[in-house]
Each structure stands twice: as structure tokens, then as C-alpha cells.
Amino acid sequence: MNNILVFGASGQLGHCLKRVTENSGISNIVFPDESSANILNQQAINILFDEYKPAYCINCAAYTAVDKAEDNIDLARKINKDGAANLAKACKQYNTILIHISTDFVFEGNVPRLLNEEDPAKPLSVYGLTKLEGEQDIITFADKYYILRTSWLYSEFGNNFVKTMLRLGKEKDQLRIIADQIGTPTYGIDLAKAILQIIESGKTDYGIYHYSNEGVASWFDFTKAIFDLTDIITEVLPITTDQYPTPARRPAYSVMDKSKIKSTFDMSIPYWRDSLKDCIAALI
Numbered sequence: 001m002n003n004i005l006v007f008g009a010s011g012q013l014g015h016c017l018k019r020v021t022e023n024s025g026i027s028n029i030v031f032p033d034e035s036s037a038n039i040l041n042q043q044a045i046n047i048l049f050d051e052y053k054p055a056y057c058i059n060c061a062a063y064t065a066v067d068k069a070e071d072n073i074d075l076a077r078k079i080n081k082d083g084a085a086n087l088a089k090a091c092k093q094y095n096t097i098l099i100h101i102s103t104d105f106v107f108e109g110n111v112p113r114l115l116n117e118e119d120p121a122k123p124l125s126v127y128g129l130t131k132l133e134g135e136q137d138i139i140t141f142a143d144k145y146y147i148l149r150t151s152w153l154y155s156e157f158g159n160n161f162v163k164t165m166l167r168l169g170k171e172k173d174q175l176r177i178i179a180d181q182i183g184t185p186t187y188g189i190d191l192a193k194a195i196l197q198i199i200e201s202g203k204t205d206y207g208i209y210h211y212s213n214e215g216v217a218s219w220f221d222f223t224k225a226i227f228d229l230t231d232i233i234t235e236v237l238p239i240t241t242d243q244y245p246t247p248a249r250r251p252a253y254s255v256m257d258k259s260k261i262k263s264t265f266d267m268s269i270p271y272w273r274d275s276l277k278d279c280i281a282a283l284i
């Protein structure tokens with residue numbers, strides 16, 4: 001297999017990719033550190049592309065602080081839009097296939113129905129908007145790309161909702177958790193495996209794809225499921241979005257239809273509760 005070059009290797013998904021490749025016999029995947037792999041620096045990107053001549057480039061780099069992005073529009077846009085565009089341009093120049101990760105937060109989510117890849121995007125937040133702009137630049141500048149939209153990513157690595165809940169569960173007797181935002185949790189290890197499956201397929205069905213775990217949950221359901229797998233006895237109260245004001249607005253319903261990725265790559269996707277068990281087992 002030809003080289004695979006990963007950007008954003010120090011983040012959550014970058015770590016998941018490292019974990020699934022380290023014992024898999026895949027030796028041609030390169031995880032440069034951020035000092036040499038800054039996606040805002042086109043020259044640095046081109047140096048890496050010259051060195052490794054990658055067949056695939058995986059972009060895990062992003063500005064992911066959803067609430068902070070509301071006050072940091074310029075930086076969020078630089079990383080999520082301009083950084084994605086820089087990689088797209090390099091991929092075109094070097095005939096590399098770009099695998100880029102996007103988000104369910106590109107959707108408004110005001111209707112409770114499965115979202116497919118053709119549904120119109122209408123972000124509610126700066127994070128969602130800048131991720132959508134990144135998608136649009138990739139479509140403009142790259143020829144060969146997979147844009148994988150995922151949702152509610154968690155794992156044993158980095159910062160995520162599961163780790164936040166485990167910490168808060170130990171600190172507090174009671175938590176109030178939003179029950180009227182509905183989506184699907186996605187285990188980063190499953191997403192990393194899906195990315196490798198796409199690469200190993202060697203297919204050329206480029207475009208946008210939705211990938212999350214199977215099933216549906218609210219943040220409240222997710223929290224209850226996390227605590228049920230531990231000895232945490234903190235009381236969890238369901239609340240509405242109005243009762244938990246945040247700087248960024250989030251979609252009320254962002255469950256994605258995964259038919260396209262499943263049929264194109266003959267992929268089977270684990271249910272979120274099954275994958276959560278694996279993550280909790282790795283964490284405690």
C-alpha cells in the first residue's frame with residue numbers, strides 16, 4: 001500500500017488512528033507532529049507531500065471547541081476552512097486522495113428525520129459554519145476526496161463527552177443533562193477503522209459520506225448509559241436546551257442516514273451502546 005499522511009495526529013481521532021494501525025501490520029502511515037504538519041502553512045504541507053508522496057491524506061486537524069468558536073471566528077475559520085483548502089490544493093497537486101472529517105453540526109436539525117448527504121446544510125454555530133466552508137473548499141480545490149461527516153465523537157483519547165461525564169460523575173451528586181438534542185454517539189476507534197476500510201477498498205467513489213455509530217440517543221440517554229457501565233451513582237436529571245444556555249446553538253436532531261457508506265463499502269457499523277462498552281472498558 002502507498003503512504004498515508006495524517007494531519008492533526010495529536011488529537012482524539014489521530015490517536016484512534018494510531019491505536020488501530022499500530023497492531024495491524026499497516027506500516028506506511030505517517031503521523032507527523034504539529035510542528036512540521038501545520039495545516040495553515042502551505043509550504044510545510046508541501047514539504048511533507050514531497051517527502052512521503054502520499055496516496056492518501058487524512059485530515060483530523062480542526063478547531064473543535066464549539067462554544068469558544070463563537071468568540072474566535074477568525075481562528076476557527078482559518079483552521080476549519082483555510083487549513084482544509086490548503087490540504088485540498090496539495091492533494092490536487094500531488095494526485096493524493098483526501099479523507100477529511102466533517103460534522104453533523106453542519107445541519108440545522110430542526111426536523112426529526114434522518115439526514116442524508118443530499119440534505120441542505122444550514123449550520124447554527126460558527127463551528128458548524130466553518131466546517132461547512134471547509135467542505136465547500138475541498139469540493140472546489142480537490143479532485144479526489146472523501147468528506148466523512150460524523151457526530152458526537154468520543155474515545156479513550158483527548159477531550160470528549162464521555163470523559164467529561166466520568167469526571168463530573170465523580171465530582172457531583174447530581175447532573176442536569178439536555179434531553180431534547182438527539183443524535184448518535186460515535187466511537188473514534190470505529191471511525192478510524194471505517195477510514196482504513198475505505199482506503200483498503202481502493203474504491204474511487206469520491207464524495208460526501210455520513211458515518212456515525214448505529215442508533216439514536218439524547219445527551220441525557222448517553223450520560224445514563226455511561227454511568228450504567230460504571231459504579232457512578234450520580235443522579236442524572238433530564239433538562240431542555242432552554243435550561244442549559246450555551247454560547248453556540250446546537251442541532252435538535254442530527255441523526256445521520258448511513259446507507260450510502262454502508263452500501264458503497266459493504267460496511268457494517270456497530271451500535272453505539274456496544275461501542276460505548278468497549279470505550280468504558282478501556283477507560284476504567
Ligand SMILES: NC(=O)C1=CN([C@@H]2O[C@H](COP(=O)(O)OP(=O)(O)OC[C@H]3O[C@@H](n4cnc5c(N)ncnc54)[C@H](OP(=O)(O)O)[C@@H]3O)[C@@H](O)[C@H]2O)C=CC1
Nearest residue numbers: 008010011012013038039061062064101103150151152153
Ligand atoms: N469531537 C467531536 O465530537 C467531533 C469531531 N468531528 C470532527 O472530527 C475531526 C477530529 O476531531 P477530534 O479528533 O475530536 O478533534 P481534536 O480537537 O481532538 O483534534 C484536533 C487536532 O487538530 C489539531 N490542530 C489544530 N490546529 C491545527 C493546525 N493548524 N495544524 C495541524 N493541526 C491542528 C489540534 O491541535 P491542538 O490541540 O494543539 O490545537 C488537535 O490535535 C475534526 O475534523 C472534527 O471537526 C466531527 C464530529 C464530532
Ligand SMILES: Cc1cn([C@H]2C[C@H](O)[C@@H](COP(=O)(O)OP(=O)(O)O[C@H]3O[C@@H](C)C(=O)[C@@H](O)[C@H]3O)O2)c(=O)[nH]c1=O
Nearest residue numbers: 064066103104105150151152153161176177178219244
Ligand atoms: C457538561 C454538560 C453538557 N451538557 C450538554 C451541552 C451540549 O448540548 C451537550 C454536549 O456538550 P459538549 O460541549 O460536551 O459537546 P459538543 O462540543 O457540543 O459536541 C460536539 O462537538 C463537535 C466538535 C461536533 O462536531 C459534534 O458532533 C458534537 O460532538 O451536552 C449538558 O446538558 N449538561 C452538562 O453538564
